[in-house]
Amino acid sequence: MKCRNTTVSDMEKEYIEQKDKVKQIMSRIPNRICLTSDVWTTVTSEGYICLTAHFVDENWKLTSKILNFCRMKPSHTGVELESVVFDCLKQ
Template sequence: MDILMYYAKERDHIKEELAKAPSLICLASDSLNSEHTNDEYIYITVHWVDKHWKLQKRIIRFRALSPPITLGNASYNNVMVSFLKYCFRVNRALLCDGVCFQVRCCEHILNLIVKVCLELVDDVVGKILNEIKYIKKLRIC
């Protein structure tokens, strides 16, 4: 089967699944950076719960970005989020006035917290390791 035909078939299948979804659908965006070429990509994932109460997720858009752009927890994303909320309000497609429109990435936040904590305890851990080495040397003598 030709790759374009396969793509069209999968796209139509996902559209049908989303049309039948008994729950709301959620969109998430993220970016990826190639270490070898420094190219940056953005992708959009759709999440929903199907009729069997199973969480489903599919990447529905993947695109190369010419200038580097990220959509993580950075504060400069607020401009984009404000624009998107405005567009959805105009089309009356924004639930609860957008209170839960932007959900910060918990994994990213936890990663930042752990990094800061590890930096804070690095000196203490180093001292403890030196004490352990000292005690081990005393036992040998």
């Protein structure tokens, strides 16, 4: 069984690899990308947002990739949403 530190390290490496892979895929998209967001608040009043990109790939297959999952302070106003989406995309 792996120790906690090894597991955390392996997960971080996998995250970086997958993030780089998504960046490469997104850089090859010749046309439009549609962004969707899902915003919710937990029963303990913690807010979250998940950003997803949707696009048609080079094989004409509709593809969706989660770009980021971020904390979001309530209230979920349009101004707050704009700020959080922009910050999530910069990561």
